[in-house]
Each structure stands twice: as C-alpha cells, then as structure tokens.
Amino acid sequence: MRRRPVVRTVPAAVLLAAVTALGACSDGDSYAVRDAQPCPVAEQLGTSLDLLTETFTDDSTPGDVAEARARVEGAQDRIDDAAEEIAPQEADALEDAWERLDEQLAGLEGRSVAGSADALTAAADEVATARDQLAEALSC
Numbered sequence: 001m002r003r004r005p006v007v008r009t010v011p012a013a014v015l016l017a018a019v020t021a022l023g024a025c026s027d028g029d030s031y032a033v034r035d036a037q038p039c040p041v042a043e044q045l046g047t048s049l050d051l052l053t054e055t056f057t058d059d060s061t062p063g064d065v066a067e068a069r070a071r072v073e074g075a076q077d078r079i080d081d082a083a084e085e086i087a088p089q090e091a092d093a094l095e096d097a098w099e100r101l102d103e104q105l106a107g108l109e110g111r112s113v114a115g116s117a118d119a120l121t122a123a124a125d126e127v128a129t130a131r132d133q134l135a136e137a138l139s140c
Helices: 012-025 031-035 038-053 062-083 088-106 114-137
Strands: none
Touching: 038 062, 038 114, 062 088, 062 114, 088 114
C-alpha cells in the first residue's frame, strides 16, 4: 500500500481573509513616502542650502562647494520623495529651481566660485523661496 504524502492546506477562507487584510492596510504608497516626514526634511534642505551659499566665496575650494552641493541634492531628493504626492505643484517648482542652481554649479569648472557668486546666490535664493512655498503648502 502506498502512502500519500501529508499535505497541509490552509482553508481558502483563511487565506482570503489574510490577503484582504493586507490589502486594507496598504494605501498603495511606498514605505519611503509613508514614513517620510516632509517638514523636518524641508528644514534640512534650508540648512543645507544656507551652508551651500556660504561656499560662494574666494576662500572656498571646489571640494567645499561639491560637498555642500551633495548635501543640498540629498535633502532635495528626500523632500521631493516626501512631498510630491502631498503638494505636487510646489514640489515640482522646488525641483525646477534646484535643477537651475545645479546647472550653474556644474558650469563652475575652471571658473572662480567668487566670480559667479552673484548668479549662484540668486539661483540659491530661488531654491529657498520654492522651499518656503513648499513648507507653507505642507503647513510646516
């Protein structure tokens, strides 16, 4: 006589209930979006931007500018992830302003940071204004 392997099955009703419960807990957002706290990230962006503008001097090395730029870029990416679904227009405006500043920073190669300070400061001010508008839209 052959033995049948023992197969344990989960009743379909239990499986259906579990799948339904998991679906009800999810709002479709990624963990990063749900867990991100946009107001503290907006504050980090402001601080990083201030540090970047402090590098627009004769005393700053290209490494100083690059390091400060990387901090702003990281904060910009985090605020974009955290706010794009909550305040999409303001998040887009902030991203556009950052891209304009970033293009100017990329164009610095072989030029003096101090010689470009006025244009860089104006572009950084646009980013700061866009950040402020986003923070206001987020009720920070």
